[in-house]
Amino acid sequence: xxxxxxxxxxxxxxxxxxxxxxxxxxxxxxxxxxxxxxxxxxxxxxxxxxxxxxxxxxxxxxxxxxxxxxxxxxxxxxxxxxxxxxxxxxxxxxxxxxxxxxxxxxxxxxxxxxxxxxxxxxxxxxxxxxxxxxxxxxxxxxxxxxxxxxxxxxxxxxxxxxxxxxxxxxxxxxxxxxxxxxxxxxxxxxxxxxxxxxxxxxxxxxxxxxxxxxxxxxxxxxxxxxxxxxxxxxxxxxxxxxxxxxxxxxxxxxxxxxxxxxxxxxxxxxxxxxxxxxxxxxxxxxxxxxxxxxxxxxxxxxxxxxxxxxxxxxxxxxxxxxxxxxxxxxxxxxxxxxxxxxxxxxxxxxxxxxxxxxxxxxxxxxxxxxxxxxxxxxxxxxxxxxxxxxxxxxxxxxxxxxxxxxxxxxx
Ligand SMILES: *[C@@H]1O[C@H](CO)[C@@H](O)[C@H](O)[C@H]1NC(C)=O
Ligand SMILES: *[C@@H]1O[C@H](CO)[C@@H](O)[C@H](O)[C@H]1NC(C)=O
Ligand SMILES: *[C@@H]1O[C@H](CO)[C@@H](O)[C@H](O)[C@H]1NC(C)=O
Numbered sequence: 460x461x462x463x464x465x466x467x468x469x470x471x472x473x474x475x476x477x478x479x480x481x482x483x484x485x486x487x488x489x490x491x492x493x494x495x496x497x498x499x500x501x502x503x504x505x506x507x508x509x510x511x512x513x514x515x516x517x518x519x520x521x522x523x524x525x526x527x528x529x530x531x532x533x534x535x536x537x538x539x540x541x542x543x544x545x546x547x548x549x550x551x552x553x554x555x556x557x558x559x560x561x562x563x564x565x566x567x568x569x570x571x572x573x574x575x576x577x578x579x580x581x582x583x584x585x586x587x588x589x590x591x592x593x594x595x596x597x598x599x600x601x602x603x604x605x606x607x608x609x610x611x612x613x614x615x616x617x618x619x620x621x622x623x624x625x626x627x628x629x630x631x632x633x634x635x636x637x638x639x640x641x642x643x644x645x646x647x648x649x650x651x652x653x654x655x656x657x658x659x660x661x662x663x664x665x666x667x668x669x670x671x672x673x674x675x676x677x678x679x680x681x682x683x684x685x686x687x688x689x690x691x692x693x694x695x696x697x698x699x700x701x702x703x704x705x706x707x708x709x710x711x712x713x714x715x716x717x718x719x720x721x722x723x724x725x726x727x728x729x730x731x732x733x734x735x736x737x738x739x740x741x742x743x744x745x746x747x748x749x750x751x752x753x754x755x756x757x758x759x760x761x762x763x764x765x766x767x768x769x770x771x772x773x774x775x776x777x778x779x780x781x782x783x784x785x786x787x788x789x790x791x792x793x794x795x796x797x798x799x800x801x802x803x804x805x806x807x808x809x810x811x812x813x814x815x816x817x818x819x820x821x822x823x824x825x826x827x828x829x830x831x832x833x834x835x836x837x838x839x840x841x842x843x844x845x846x847x848x849x850x851x852x853x854x855x856x857x858x859x860x861x862x863x864x865x866x867x868x869x870x
Contacts, residue, residue, distance in 0.1 A: 515683070515684065516552065522693070528559065536754075541592075554595075555581075559598065569623055570599075581595075582627045597632060597633075599620060614639060678716055679713070679716035684717045690721060712745075724752055724753075736839060737861045744797055770838040770841065792811075792812075806866060810856040833849070
């Protein structure tokens with residue numbers, strides 16, 4: 460009996476090998492300008508933890524608080540996510556970034572929550588957050604020390620740390636890339652992938668190797684999202700350049716694994732309202748994680764208005780899961796577009812320049828059949844335009860501003 464099962468497994472293995480080599484042969488013989496095979500291939504190799512069907516939504520402590528965090532901030536943020544209605548809109552991950560642990564592991568080599576700032580421990584915090592219907596995320600590093608150098612990394616401790624995280628009830632792990640042994644991320648990150656899969660708790664795995672080794676090309680097998688850029692800061696230049704760098708990899712995003720141009724800065728005060736609207740619109744269309752980075756206990760009306768825009772969130776969370784791209788660039792003018800479910804198209808008319816300007820999206824550019832008559836919904840005005848559009852749509856756009864529409868073909 461044992462013998463027969465063994466030979467059956469060998470047969471399955473050989474068939475898989477054969478199938479794999481056939482797939483490779485097809486891919487390499489195809490036209491290299493066609494991304495199709497290239498993109499289809501990783502689709503078959505998704506990380507099988509069942510998470511990230513749509514991009515993750517929630518909050519992370521870093522952009523606003525950096526190392527100045529404690530358990531009260533985390534609890535109050537969880538409270539605020541619920542009381543403001545943000546959690547109902549999908550913002551459910553409460554993610555602790557760097558600086559939550561003691562610099563030294565305990566006698567058994569376990570990570571220990573920092574006594575002065577997290578006296579109740581991480582398990583208690585996870586229980587608190589879970590009781591509110593939210594999820595708790597944590598942070599570690601594929602190196603010996605995290606980026607702050609105030610806590611240890613998980614390199615060489617992957618299996619033990621993954622087990623610890625699972626035992627605490629952690630739902631999300633952001634895994635940074637500082638202070639490592641200079642081996643490749645493709646050697647270090649999959650070790651944590653295996654460790655998490657053996658920890659027997661579905662934990663969203665966020666690869667934060669800053670785009671160094673083009674993680675879009677290998678990330679889908681390893682994690683649920685992968686940073687395509689180094690850190691964002693709260694400025695127009697930083698934000699818009701991260702959107703640009705991330706866009707290059709649009710074809711690699713899909714349900715289960717997403718490109719990550721870094722967390723949101725909306726509400727931190729360094730950009731104008733229009734700029735934050737561009738930030739949120741581009742992240743939504745790019746199917747980026749929508750992780751708030753402001754103090755959600757103390758948001759202005761303007762910030763609330765931006766991050767609670769249900770129609771823009773719906774573009775991000777659309778079931779088709781296709782990342783939008785730049786489809787036309789002319790000086791300061793850009794058109795970004797991407798398909799949605801039900802034959803709809805999301806489009807952004809972006810003005811990167813200092814003066815307001817008239818921008819036109821042509822159906823040819825944005826993937827709508829040329830003769831189609833289209834109804835347009837303005838996602839920031841919350842208005843369906845009365846006019847029906849044919850061939851193109853034109854709008855006046857503010858400096859460092861955008862218009863965002865969902866276009867729907869009508870009979
Ligand atoms: C923010 O990023 C921009 C562009 O990436 C850079 O020029 C600027 O110096 C950064 N600002 C701060 C305060 O780090
Ligand atoms: C709340 O935000 C405002 C700016 O919008 C700031 O001036 C104030 O200090 C903040 N309050 C707290 C408690 O952080
Ligand atoms: C564009 O700028 C002109 C001149 O400042 C102004 O009158 C007009 O209202 C602006 N249009 C928009 C849509 O901002």
